[in-house]
Amino acid sequence: MTPDAHPTRIEARVPRLWTVEEANARLPAVQELLPQLRAWVVRLGAIHDQTEWMAKFWGRELEAPDNPHHALQATLQEEWNRLTDRLETIVHSLHDEGIEIKDLDNGLVDFMAKREGDVVYLCWRDGEPAVAHWHPLEGGFRNRRRLDAPGKAGSPPHLTRSN
Numbered sequence: 001m002t003p004d005a006h007p008t009r010i011e012a013r014v015p016r017l018w019t020v021e022e023a024n025a026r027l028p029a030v031q032e033l034l035p036q037l038r039a040w041v042v043r044l045g046a047i048h049d050q051t052e053w054m055a056k057f058w059g060r061e062l063e064a065p066d067n068p069h070h071a072l073q074a075t076l077q078e079e080w081n082r083l084t085d086r087l088e089t090i091v092h093s094l095h096d097e098g099i100e101i102k103d104l105d106n107g108l109v110d111f112m113a114k115r116e117g118d119v120v121y122l123c124w125r126d127g128e129p130a131v132a133h134w135h136p137l138e139g140g141f142r143n144r145r146r147l148d149a150p151g152k153a154g155s156p157p158h159l160t161r162s163n
Contacts, residue, residue: 015098018111
């Protein structure tokens with residue numbers, strides 16, 4: 001059997017688990033990304049609106065090579081593809097690192113961590129000086145708690161790095 005005859009294996013990457021110190025050290029780079037990501041999302045919205053308008057206005061005629069908007073539609077499609085590829089690449093790269101952008105508009109970013117034996121999220125929001133909160137994986141922003149608050153059964157918080 002040739003190597004090509006074997007199905008492609010997809011390796012599942014275990015996301016990195018962050019300490020508070022490591023997450024805070026990574027924050028400046030994450031903060032720097034947010035405005036660019038937001039700008040790309042805004043531009044994607046504008047492209048969507050413009051292409052929707054052209055499609056409604058012209059219908060199938062938009063695909064005709066002699067249509068006055070045909071070239072613009074093709075250019076917008078190329079820009080859409082380029083921006084979505086960039087956006088997906090960055091978001092997937094962050095996710096592979098154990099960093100998740102939960103809400104781009106509000107700048108909510110979670111870093112995977114281990115707390116008292118459980119995998120949790122260290123939670124940061126744009127405008128906060130440092131990571132100072134956490135929440136369970138299934139809890140979300142509304143369940144976030146300060147890092148210095150007691151954890152399970154009143155025990156003091158303890159974050160570890162296990163990989």
